[in-house]
Amino acid sequence: MSGTAVGSSLAAMGRIAGGVGPTGGPQPMHIPDGFLSVPVSLVFWIVAIVVIGYALRRVSRELDERRVPLLAVLAAVIFAGQMLNFSVTGGTSGHLLGATLAAVLLGPWAAMVVMTAVVSIQALVFQDGGILVLGANLFNMAIVGVLVGYGVYQLVSRALGNRRWAVPVSGFVAAWLSIVVAALACALELALSGTSPANIAVPAMGGIHALIGIGEGLITAGALVFVLAARPDLVAPTAKATAGQKALWIGGAALAVVLAVLSPLASAHPDGLEWVAEQQGFLEAARDPLYSIIPDYVFPGISNEALATIVAGVVGTLVVAAVAYLVAQGVRRRATQQ
Amino acid sequence: MADVLDPYRPRASLIHRADPRVKVVVAVMSILITAALPLGAWPSYVLLLAAVLALSVAAQLGVGFTLKRGLIAVPFALAALPLVFSTPGDALASLRIGPLVLDASLAGVERFASVLAKSYISVQFAILLTATTRFTDMLAAMRALRVPRLLVVIFSLMWRYLFLFAHEAKTLRIARDSRSADVGPKSGGAVAWRARVTGGMVGNLFVRGYERSERVYQAMLARGYDGDIRTFPLKPLASSEYAALAGAVAILALLGLLGILFG
Amino acid sequence: MERTPLIEISNLSFRYPDGQQALVDVSLTVYEGERVALVGPNGAGKSTLILHLNGIFASQDGHVRVAGLPVAGEHVKQVRALVGLVFQDPDDQLFSPTVFDDVAYGPLYMGLPEDEVRRRVERALAAVGMQGYGDRVPHRLSAGEKKRIALATVLAMEPSVLVLDEPTAGLDPRGRRMLIRLLDSMPQTMIVSTHDLLMVRDLFPRMVILDRGRVVADGPSADLLRDRALLEAHGLELP
Ligand SMILES: Nc1ncnc2c1ncn2[C@@H]1O[C@H](COP(=O)(O)OP(=O)(O)OP(=O)(O)O)[C@@H](O)[C@H]1O
Ligand SMILES: [Mg+2]
Numbered sequence: 040m041s042g043t044a045v046g047s048s049l050a051a052m053g054r055i056a057g058g059v060g061p062t063g064g065p066q067p068m069h070i071p072d073g074f075l076s077v078p079v080s081l082v083f084w085i086v087a088i089v090v091i092g093y094a095l096r097r098v099s100r101e102l103d104e105r106r107v108p109l110l111a112v113l114a115a116v117i118f119a120g121q122m123l124n125f126s127v128t129g130g131t132s133g134h135l136l137g138a139t140l141a142a143v144l145l146g147p148w149a150a151m152v153v154m155t156a157v158v159s160i161q162a163l164v165f166q167d168g169g170i171l172v173l174g175a176n177l178f179n180m181a182i183v184g185v186l187v188g189y190g191v192y193q194l195v196s197r198a199l200g201n202r203r204w205a206v207p208v209s210g211f212v213a214a215w216l217s218i219v220v221a222a223l224a225c226a227l228e229l230a231l232s233g234t235s236p237a238n239i240a241v242p243a244m245g246g247i248h249a250l251i252g253i254g255e256g257l258i259t260a261g262a263l264v265f266v267l268a269a270r271p272d273l274v275a276p277t278a279k280a281t282a283g284q285k286a287l288w289i290g291g292a293a294l295a296v297v298l299a300v301l302s303p304l305a306s307a308h309p310d311g312l313e314w315v316a317e318q319q320g321f322l323e324a325a326r327d328p329l330y331s332i333i334p335d336y337v338f339p340g341i342s343n344e345a346l347a348t349i350v351a352g353v354v355g356t357l358v359v360a361a362v363a364y365l366v367a368q369g370v371r372r373r374a375t376q377q
Numbered sequence: 378m379a380d381v382l383d384p385y386r387p388r389a390s391l392i393h394r395a396d397p398r399v400k401v402v403v404a405v406m407s408i409l410i411t412a413a414l415p416l417g418a419w420p421s422y423v424l425l426l427a428a429v430l431a432l433s434v435a436a437q438l439g440v441g442f443t444l445k446r447g448l449i450a451v452p453f454a455l456a457a458l459p460l461v462f463s464t465p466g467d468a469l470a471s472l473r474i475g476p477l478v479l480d481a482s483l484a485g486v487e488r489f490a491s492v493l494a495k496s497y498i499s500v501q502f503a504i505l506l507t508a509t510t511r512f513t514d515m516l517a518a519m520r521a522l523r524v525p526r527l528l529v530v531i532f533s534l535m536w537r538y539l540f541l542f543a544h545e546a547k548t549l550r551i552a553r554d555s556r557s558a559d560v561g562p563k564s565g566g567a568v569a570w571r572a573r574v575t576g577g578m579v580g581n582l583f584v585r586g587y588e589r590s591e592r593v594y595q596a597m598l599a600r601g602y603d604g605d606i607r608t609f610p611l612k613p614l615a616s617s618e619y620a621a622l623a624g625a626v627a628i629l630a631l632l633g634l635l636g637i638l639f640g
Numbered sequence: 641m642e643r644t645p646l647i648e649i650s651n652l653s654f655r656y657p658d659g660q661q662a663l664v665d666v667s668l669t670v671y672e673g674e675r676v677a678l679v680g681p682n683g684a685g686k687s688t689l690i691l692h693l694n695g696i697f698a699s700q701d702g703h704v705r706v707a708g709l710p711v712a713g714e715h716v717k718q719v720r721a722l723v724g725l726v727f728q729d730p731d732d733q734l735f736s737p738t739v740f741d742d743v744a745y746g747p748l749y750m751g752l753p754e755d756e757v758r759r760r761v762e763r764a765l766a767a768v769g770m771q772g773y774g775d776r777v778p779h780r781l782s783a784g785e786k787k788r789i790a791l792a793t794v795l796a797m798e799p800s801v802l803v804l805d806e807p808t809a810g811l812d813p814r815g816r817r818m819l820i821r822l823l824d825s826m827p828q829t830m831i832v833s834t835h836d837l838l839m840v841r842d843l844f845p846r847m848v849i850l851d852r853g854r855v856v857a858d859g860p861s862a863d864l865l866r867d868r869a870l871l872e873a874h875g876l877e878l879p
Contacts (some may be wrong), residue, residue, distance in 0.1 A: 071450035072503070073496025074457065077413050095525050104604030107527070108597065108735070109590040111534030112542075116586035118535070119542035120579040123550060125571040135579060144583065156531045160539075164384060164512065166449055166503050169496075171408050229456055234492055239459040257569055261576015262583060269584045383777075513737045536737050540779035592732040595696045599725040600797065601717065601749030609744075609754055 068136070068218075068225050068248075069161065070176055072169030076232040083228065084174030090182050094151040102149065110149055114156035117141060120262075121157075125254070135258045138180055138221070139188025139214035143263060144273055147189040147287055154181035175228050179221045183294060188217035190291020206267055206274065207260035214259035215252035216295055222248035223298045382543060384507040392436040393509045396618050397518035398611065403625045404506040408499045410629045414636040416491035421636030422498060428628075429501045436509050443501040443508075450500045457492045461485040512536055517611050530606045538589070542582060549578045643671040646801060646829050647693065652702035654688055654853075662688040664853040665702070670801075670831060677840040677861065678833040680850035681875035686805070686833035687728065689850065693803050693831070694723040707800065721750055724794030724828075728805040730786035731778075739765075739781075739789055740774035746797040764796035765789075768822060784815030788822065801829045808836045837878045841865055849874055 075083075098106065117137040124134040137157070141150035158180050161167035168176045192213035199205035226244035230237035267274050387393070392400070407425070414421050433443045466484030507515075519529050553574065594602075614622070647670040654663040662685045670676050678686045691697045692704050695716040706722055709715040727733045736742035743764055747757040765771050768788040778786065787807060794802065807823065808816045820839055823830065834840060840847055840861050847861040851874045857864055864870060865878055 069453075071453050071496045072408050072412060072499030073450070073492055073494075074453065075412075077409070080412065092525070095527055099527055104602070105591075105594050107530060107604075108534055108594045109587070111531040112538050112586045112590035112593065113583070114531060114535040115538035115542045116582050118539055119546040120582055122543060122546050123575050123578050123582075125568070125575040135575075137579075140579070140583070152528070152531065155528065156535050159528075160532060160535060163503075163515065164507055166446075166500050166507070169408070169450075169499060170405060170503055171412050171499070234457050234460070236459055236463045239463070240456065244456075254572055257572030258576040258579055261573035262580035263576075264573075265577045265580025266583055269580070270587065273584070273587060513741065516737070533737055534735060537735055537778065541731055544779075589732065592727065592729065593735050595691065596725075596727050596733045596735060597745075598696055599694055599720060599727075600746035600793065601720055603717075603749070607748045608741075609748075609757075 068176070068179060068222060069158075069168030070172045070179075070225060070228070071166075072171050074169075074232065074234050075172045075175055075228055076234075077171070079228055079232045080171045080174060082174075083172075083178045087174040087177040087182065091151060091155050091177065094148040094155075097148040098152050106149065110145075110153050111156065113141065113145065114153045114160075117153060117157050118160065123258075125258075134254060136180060136184060136218060136221075136255055137259075138184030139192065139210065139217045139255070140259045140262055142185045142189035142217075143192050143210060143213070143259075144266065147185055147291070150185045150189065151181050154185055157181075175225075179224045179228075183224050183298070184217045184221040186287075186291035187220045187295040188213045188291070190288040190293070191216050191295060193288035194292050206263050210263040211256035211260040215249075215256035218252035218255045219245060219248050220295045220298045222251075227298070382540060383512070384504070385511055386438060386442075386508045388437040388509070390436045390509070392432060392505075395509075395621075396611075396614060397510050397514035398521050398614065399618055399622045399625075400506055400510055401515070401518045401522065402622060403629075404502045406626055406629050407502040410633040410636075411495050411499045411502070413633055414495065417487050418491075418636035419494075421632055422491075422494045424632055424635075425498050426501075428632075429498065429505060432505055433501075433508075436505065438505075438508055443504045446504045447497050447501040450496045451493075454489075454493050454496065457489050460489045460492070464488050517608070520608065521611050526606055534593070538586075538593075541589075542586065545585065546578075546582060549581065553578065645669050646672045646674075646707055647831070648703075648705040649689075649692070650703050652689075652692065652699055652704060654685075654692070654697060654700055656688075662853050663692075666850075666853070666855055667702075668848060668855060668858065670829065672800075672829055674846060675830045675844045676832070677844035677847045678831065678850060679835065679837065679840065679847060679876060680856075683852075684850040684874075685853040686850055688853075690725065690803055690805050690831070690833055693801075694720045694725050696725075721797060722799055723801045723803055724797055724799030726790050726794055726802070726804040726807065728809065730783070730790040733790040733793060734778040734786060737777065738774065739770075739776045739778060742778065742789065743774075743793050743796050746793060750797065760796045760798070764792040767795050768792045769818075782815075783810050784812070784818065787811065787815070787819060791822070799828065801831065802826060804830070804832045806834055807832060808834065808839055835876075837865060837871075837876065841878070849876070851875075 098110070117135075117140070120135050120137055120140075122134075138150065138154050141153045144150075145153060155177055158168065158177055159173065162170055162173045162176065190213075192209050195212050196205050196209035199209060222244040223241060226235070226240035227237070229235040229240045229244075263274065407428075411425055429443055430440055434440060461481045462479045462485060464482050464485035466482030468480045469483045469486060470481045471479065510518075513533075516529055516533050519532070520526065647668070649666055649668045652663055652666040653661070655661045666685075666689060678689065680686055688697065692699060692711070693706065695711045698712060704711040706719045709719055709722075711719050734742050736745060740761060743761045744757050747760045752760070761774065762771075765773060768791050770785065770788055770792060773781075773785070773789065778789070781789065787810075791802075791804070791807075804823075808819055811819060816836075816839075820843060823832070824843055830844075832844065844861055847857075847859065847864050848855060849857040849864065849870070856874060857870060871877055
């Protein structure tokens, strides 16, 4: 039943992706109010407050007060940069989210603060994304987008070493992946809220953003090349890394893998996710008399399956992260030996 | 461009003059209640919509103002469209696309329509808030409501330079477009090339932003900035404002309760 | 007449982090009540020198004193209250969401009580002829209005010295005339960097020519402006 709708909703989401906010900016991933259930919204608010609170503390502790105008002005730049688009074909256009660009140029914590400012102002002032769901939007774009962009950039650029094209290639890969993973997070939130079945939302959001991500990747790469030429001092060298930074970029890459692994699993077992949602009282429909009379809505024994999905996702993530790390190490060692 | 960007609509209404803290709290409460309403709570949806409309009339914005602007969230509604077909229930209609047969259920249609309605109502409360509250007042309200100070300062500076960089972005775009003659199917180069040109423009903005921020920092230092942020606090709320706030919250709570009990 | 030195610069040199030597052994004394014009070609070091006058740049070599206070360490805050710096680009100077907030910024940082801050904002806006502009947003002002409000932001701090970087740059003839009249009405000691030699002739009895980071001439404007060879040698010209 639900599987048959994949095609039509893919097309539908293509149109969402083309949706343009009042500022002329994109809103492919800005969830409006009403699309997430209250518990899901609140859980992501808590996550966002904890992580961004930590980022704010890091930024104000480690960086001098010079960074305050810097972060604010660059938030304005990213906001304005999102208005720049290029035509792809047939009236569609590519544009920028900017999380990876900010993460590469400013480091993860400062970038998180910058993206928080961008996403918040879009929601609070321009209704580009909702207010109750702002926590989830911040999670997707300011946290997941930044951490994945940062982690993947560090991993890839380390693997590529000092080659001339290392910066644009790493920037492209990181930006593409950060968009796709943020979109997967968005799809999971929709599924968890019972707004969109996981087996449709995940492939549709993931698929569309695999395309949108190409634009993001190209713009990010172009921007990094420009900045590298004009102000090489602003593109931080990737040479030395403290243990904390290492943990961070591995964490960012791992986050990418978790969501990348978890989402297909979740979409293969959509009813599992909905069951979780319902059991948690997430699904408002559960309280609705219309649905409670439908017996096949509750699948017995599915709990093990849902649990297995999540465990498998986490294990798979750790394995893939470890492999990626070892490969990067190997490539680097070989590069230095030459 | 500046006028297009700023959503504030100056009017001499009571709502414009109301304390920003009260407005922010009421708007957030309204959105929360809207989200908490069960699916299919149509009477409550209608009451909330009536409340938005009454408020926008009271704010001298006209009936159509929020109704029209509220449509911006509609494209996203397509994300919920599969609900129509995926929700089990009495088949309402079948859609045949080639080999695919989609069964729309009544329950599915109601779920979809509910998501749409809730989203539409929520966004109108947000629009009403930004159309009647100056951004500086929003900042003051955020400070009073304990949003981290650092974040509020960043919002404030960002707002100021948003217009400047929006203008610069527009200038860059015009400069590019004025040199992008459309002379045939091959004009404009490959998509990847166009994307990289756009990337260069973003990089250009970024470098300008970096340099601008250094000069802004110097200008702030020259007038005594020391990393701490100082502003006038808002006056404490008057008892009548507390009463208004309590009244609005009570009405919203009642609406929510009604929706949950009889939705 | 006994003259009190207000600003004393001795043997000041400055090099930017990228290695650009912007100031070389600059010595200059400005007395209370004087009006001094700093002129010189693009890149001469005028803006760099100005940024030393209230401690935005710390002197790397040599000394800067304002009203007898060294511009360093604990004195920097006092010096910033004495020296009002108006930046070349008003979009750098006006960083607050409204005109009122911007003009109030300096007084607030001086720790003044709220009603005193409000009084000062009123007075400063009146002094530049911009009463009633408090609620306006900076990005919707004209270039001339921005320049005048930028001046108000430092007037509100009631400084003893006004230092302005290219105050007439980018203004139309009427805006320029208005600004010159405004500057002429200011009682403070004034140091202005400019390419506008006509303004120098009319407003500034003393003129300092800077080129490649060095002071190449310092004297009465009337004399220096008559020395065509000198002006030409340093890329200047009286229209
Ligand atoms: N931030 C900076 N980093 C490196 N070099 C700089 C910087 N700012 C200025 N310079 C250099 O220092 C020298 C002096 O510059 P400064 O801006 O003081 O000149 P100016 O006399 O104010 O010029 P203009 O008339 O163009 O404003 C120039 O060679 C300039 O290129
Ligand atoms: Mg200069």
